[in-house]
Amino acid sequence: xxxxxxxxxxxxxxxxxxxxxxxxxxxxxxxxxxxxxxxxxxxxxxxxxxxxxxxxxxxxxxxxxxxxxxxxxxxxxxxxxxxxxxxxxxxxxxxxxxxxxxxxxxxxxxxxxxxxxxxxxxxxxxxxxxxxxxxxxxxxxxxxxxxxxxxxxxxxxxxxxxxxxxxxxxxxx
Amino acid sequence: xxxxxxxxxxxxxxxxxxxxxxxxxxxxxxxxxxxxxxxxxxxxxxxxxxxxxxxxxxxxxxxxxxxxxxxxxxxxxxxxxxxxxxxxxxxxxxxxxxxxxxxxxxxxxxxxxxxxxxxxxxxxxxxxxxxxxxxxxxxxxxxxxxxxxxxxxxx
Numbered sequence: 001x002x003x004x005x006x007x008x009x010x011x012x013x014x015x016x017x018x019x020x021x022x023x024x025x026x027x028x029x030x031x032x033x034x035x036x037x038x039x040x041x042x043x044x045x046x047x048x049x050x051x052x053x054x055x056x057x058x059x060x061x062x063x064x065x066x067x068x069x070x071x072x073x074x075x076x077x078x079x080x081x082x083x084x085x086x087x088x089x090x091x092x093x094x095x096x097x098x099x100x101x102x103x104x105x106x107x108x109x110x111x112x113x114x115x116x117x118x119x120x121x122x123x124x125x126x127x128x129x130x131x132x133x134x135x136x137x138x139x140x141x142x143x144x145x146x147x148x149x150x151x152x153x154x155x156x157x158x159x160x161x162x163x164x165x166x167x168x169x170x171x172x173x
Numbered sequence: 174x175x176x177x178x179x180x181x182x183x184x185x186x187x188x189x190x191x192x193x194x195x196x197x198x199x200x201x202x203x204x205x206x207x208x209x210x211x212x213x214x215x216x217x218x219x220x221x222x223x224x225x226x227x228x229x230x231x232x233x234x235x236x237x238x239x240x241x242x243x244x245x246x247x248x249x250x251x252x253x254x255x256x257x258x259x260x261x262x263x264x265x266x267x268x269x270x271x272x273x274x275x276x277x278x279x280x281x282x283x284x285x286x287x288x289x290x291x292x293x294x295x296x297x298x299x300x301x302x303x304x305x306x307x308x309x310x311x312x313x314x315x316x317x318x319x320x321x322x323x324x325x326x327x328x
Contacts, residue, residue: 036214115264
């Protein structure tokens with residue numbers, strides 16, 4: 001059974017526009033992120049100044065997880081589980097990419113490759129653009145699976161678009 | 174009362190590492206659903222219900238709740254930064270979510286210096302790193318490339 005349809009293949013190479021995270025980097029977000037990661041580094045704490053950063057900075061991987069539900073978003077994403085087309089991958093993290101039409105329900109994160117350039121700073125705006133790099137079918141231990149490869153760039157606002165990081169993410173369907 | 178130490182790691186230099194060197198292993202756990210819930214809250218991401226609802230996890234064919242791969246990878250990344258010191262610059266990091274981490278599993282973090290080299294006047298260290306569970310299964314293999322300060326090179 002070919003799970004990678006022409007419609008899915010047609011999305012390879014499609015790149016989104018730059019999309020801004022819901023709000024600039026907030027101190028309360030950094031606090032929760034530090035606690036979740038058990039990151040003891042003082043450079044993420046309010047009031048920090050040091051030789052390399054003159055203000056608190058976000059953990060390096062933070063921009064990947066900075067796309068949150070907007071206050072005006074009244075749609076409960078968990079409702080998506082009742083939708084046979086629910087892909088689970090494009091709501092919060094990449095709402096700016098078109099859905100990858102794959103007729104499998106499960107979604108697992110296969111891992112990331114990160115290339116880091118700079119920290120996002122407290123109060124800084126985060127922008128992301130994404131592109132489908134590849135989609136292919138493989139036979140897994142429990143049946144066929146589809147591997148979707150997505151490239152993301154995360155950058156600051158402004159004309160220069162200072163890069164925070166680039167990632168390549170494997171999504172397993 | 175839970176005491177959380179907040180600090181920066183000490184400065185370490187390129188000269189402090191050699192190829193083949195094992196880095197000090199770190200153990201965390203037992204892992205709890207609470208760790209996952211805290212991560213979901215930090216990311217404001219509750220969509221993948223198999224991360225916190227055992228009924229749904231089993232209905233999807235999983236053995237039970239599994240902790241988020243990006244959570245485990247983020248812990249590994251944090252420990253890599255700690256190993257390499259305050260002034261190191263993480264250039265690249267990669268992780269694979271190869272095996273599941275479930276509630277009550279232990280997570281052992283391992284690292285080894287794979288290569289040390291210089292390029293265009295900069296000093297780099299390549300690391301192999303991983304998370305294994307209490308059964309010795311590698312759940313999260315990874316790698317990192319770190320630019321290191323040189324001893325005596327000044328700030």
